[in-house]
Amino acid sequence: MTQTSFRNTGTRPAARFDDAVRAAVEQGLLGERGAVVGFIDIDGVRESVAALRDAFAATPDVLHTFAAKAASLIPVLRLLADCGMGCEVAGPGELRLALDAGFAPSAIVLDSPAKTREELRLALALGVAVNADSLQELRRIDELRSRDTVSVLGLRVNPQVGGGSIGAMSTATATSKFGVALRDAGAREAVVQAFADRPWLTRLHAHVGSQGCPLELIAAGIAETYRLAEEINERLGTRRITSLDIGGGLPVNFDDETVRPTCADYVAALTEAVPGLFDGRYALVTEFGRSLLAKNGFIGALVEYTKDAGGRRIALTHAGAQTATRTVLMPDAWPLRVGAFGADGRPKEGPALAQDIAGPCCFAGDVVAHGRELPELHEGDFVVLYDTGAYYFSTPWAYNSLPRPAVYGFRAAAADGSTDVVFAPVRDAQSLDSIAAESGLAHANALIEPGGASSRPS
Template identity: 70%
Template sequence: MSLPTETTTRTTSRTTTTTAATAPASTPAAGPTAKAAGIAAAVRQAVADGLLGADRPLAGFVDVQGVRDSVDGLHEAFGEVPDVLHTFAAKACALVPVLRLLADAGMGCEVASPGELRLALDAGFPPARIVLDSPAKTREEIREALALGVALNADNLAELDRIDELRPTGSASVVGLRVNPQVGAGAIGAMSTATAHSKFGVALRDPGARERVVEAFVRRPWLTRLHAHVGSQGCPLPLIARGLATLHRLAEEIDDRVGHRRITSLDLGGGLPVNFADDCVTPTYAAYVAALTAAEPALLDGRYRLVTEFGRSLLAKNGFLAARVEYVKDAGGRRVAVTHAGAQVATRTVFMPEAWPVRVSAYGPDGTPKEGPVLPHDVAGPLCFAGDVVAHERPLPELAEGDWVVLHDTGAYYFSAPWAYNSLPRPGVYGCLRQEDGGGVAFATVRTPQTVREISVESGLAHADALLESSA
């Protein structure tokens, strides 16, 4: 089987627990063509099954076994840690069937809004395995979490005052406080949450802040968790580890001040950056564990229960988007392929292309990998603004109307977080199920394609005359 341009090897996040000295920087490839062949088989079958076609020009796909393999790799990497709850950051793929798959694989869930909390509960996560993080929780949101027994991390000291008022006696909720270790930014400022002026958490290095944090714990016996988040994409492991090591030192200080054990758990918020350049999984979860151990050897010794909040690193490489090429033209000496995948699904890629590049590969109308002379293409989207381009001057076999392009590593934040500009319908999303007998790929519907009628209903159709009546 020939392979599409820019598709390389397949790998998963499966790793083994290693020491700081031996942790690999990346996961070895499972085979030279396994991932490319799997995607090609899925695209070809999706076209044959009608999931992709002229009337369905865009769809997202999730590799179900790949997700399970990534979760297994996470658990294996932390295999020597005595007590850890791994939660999935719902924002990375806010689709109930995907969340239910993760719950079945042994994950908890981190949520950051009432909507995400509802999705987590509907997906089957027990409240005790859900953590609520948000910088703007209302009193009602706090009240609901405390009533359900959902863990929550207060973003600031004022929020602790609200919890003082609302917390019922005997609440089962674990309550923590988010601190900002202020260790600096990674390569993407907007994705860095431990800068001097970050909107998140209590700025720990500001004058008097550390003492106020310690006093907050001294005065509240029910406040037992510390939480920090440095960032993920664009943040190197040493920076992440340095920020999270701060939690352990602060916990020891709080326990010393209280005079007995007060802190019972540390929430290591945030996740890992993802390599979008090729199929290699780097950094691995084992490398993350090694970096934490190097920054603070006692962090993983079991004194404190750990909570993790991985999202992108579990899903990104286990999903892809396939989009139909509608037109091809030349402009200013460039070949432009106008497709149905633009900023409505690849918002970050379109607006921050240097920070969020995606790989693109080409397939023919029947879903088989495209061959032929390679030309530089601009791969554009369908939205009505000039910047709606997902890739510039990419070398691809010459594209034509009816071909397909695949955007790789888009399982997190792409098809599950659409932008409603131009009122384009949200694409269908399908789980790819590998057949044991080698019989190809079967699909499970994760989300049905949105219809234009549903867009109209969502946009106020039931109240179409409301403004006319009010002005009569």
Template identity: 65%
Template structure:
């Protein structure tokens, strides 16, 4: 029995998933720790690795990663608050966002958190803020190398017209950047983020090389090593077709060393911002099958996992296909000759489908389906359609035939859902009549 199968069986046996809680997210703690180890092994020991909090904005996850010497890349005040609550040291936090308010910047600078300015106007705002109060924060500028689009346009952040960063190939932009650094000795970083899923490694490495070349140009122009750190944002794509981890952190690091040979020679500090590739393979969404039916000859299993947890898969199935594994009512691998079945979710629209005509052992009410490779983005970013409550998320550790679970996030109660939906202000609109 695999560790995953054992975890599913124990989740059912221990009531983590059952008739009252028919949906949960499960995280393999050992898998997360192994991914962090692989990341540290692939890059120079001096690199600062941060986790893109948007991939799993859950305090226990951030605390676990902090124990593995992985900091946080945050994109707003909420994510920053989570990182600080998780105990992540401020000097291991990086603030990236295209829409930072003055208050957000002021807080980051007060904590000594690294800041990457997204645009010229933000840099002007930082001029004022740094003049008002000294800061220990490393400050850089995000550039867009404009190198092109991957296979998923919405996740490609280095296109010619991307909303992120200073467009490096626009007329006059490079010259302005050199001047901006020459006029501001406190600017010591460059940041670029090419994309993640759908972006091949050579495209990502090209963006890093362009950023490295700009750092070299700036340092030559000012006559000193002013740019001392390169923040190479962007995560690795994840293989959703099998258990194989590909590409690996080691493959990417080797390619970076070949594409930008000076990147790892010791002159520059390196910051990474991986997200999906650290967690995806260690997570699954486990859902109970409530009903089965046929329609027009199609076999349909209605489960509790749909668009509310697998939003990207439901709305863009070609870009985000998921593997589905069938388990019986006791959480054991389902037996039987596979037949085409459609796995549907609970949301009230026809397209709420996880998989269409997928070969699976015949499913019955009370069985379970596991959506694999969902440790990042799936159970942590909830789509509140039909006011479906957020499912619980649990970490697990398996050893010697037993599995222990720890709560990451408790299931949302109906009372909490009602409160979140404005119950305290129930009469407010009526009072305006």
């Protein structure tokens, strides 16, 4: 198996994934027993983290956190912790996953636009960093915070620099639900006053968006946040703000194997837009997610049937909206590359044929790729959806009560003088018993038994 690194070349070695598909089929992980499976490239993840660290190598004080929502799988999070990453979480579930994965509370950052009092109490008790999303939330923290908490506390601001090409991924628009909108009347002064009133408030946070947001837009938002930090410190006559959380949002190229933009491109854009950002006066926090994991994972799926309809060839697989939700619902914004593999798990060859790759969900729009030119697929072949290491198989949609797919990590390992692919379980395929339990099996008679409707949760 090829061991070429993409850390410096910026290109994902295709042979790694080809070998992993072949081995997964040969070992029975992908096939009738596993009709749809997610795979994570362990070495690729480590290389992506190393590339991020290389890009920020000249920065005196930086904490790189991984956005847990991008791959909310404990073994993946533990791998990232082992790489020296911190973790950004957006709710109590993700906080629990981060703690179970082994992240130190001091390396965890809690972000969310609607934190409950209980979430805040727990974070403050643990010493987790918290970015308040609003001035109202700051007042809630006033009530809950004890003097001995070690949590770093910040305030998220919305620099309102505009949106990218995908509105749902743009968080610095004029009406975004995130942060304090700096250009609204009186908002900037209110933020300055909030810091003046709270000596314990020491961090500013901003996140412009992710997919569809160009580097120039991201840099503009961070530059505005930096200027606000400088203004607050100057007006207060003290170095009140000591750190900046600059978020994540590096977009992913879904067109081919190339990693672009790179982390080095990102740092270069920030250096040009905000020359003082990296001089060490402010500690930095980053929150990358998709850009670290997307190209380090893929979905493999068995072709169950093929058919023709209205002159169109359709390959029906088990990878549909339940595991590629964004692509199915917004195909133009989230297109995926598709690979065709034979029943032996090896790349197919032959004349290209325009084919739809459809999923198992019971609605007409469940198509992950339209009219793709691929070698003709047949029952028993396999398709691979590339660039799905983030937000896809790790965050499935329970439509039609379809079970969550199994996930495996993989890497090459030499044994007996030969090289083969070794797999490690990340998440077991969901059982039908689990689906029934999640669907209220324990309370099956609650709505038909006398008094059942009046019962209270324990």
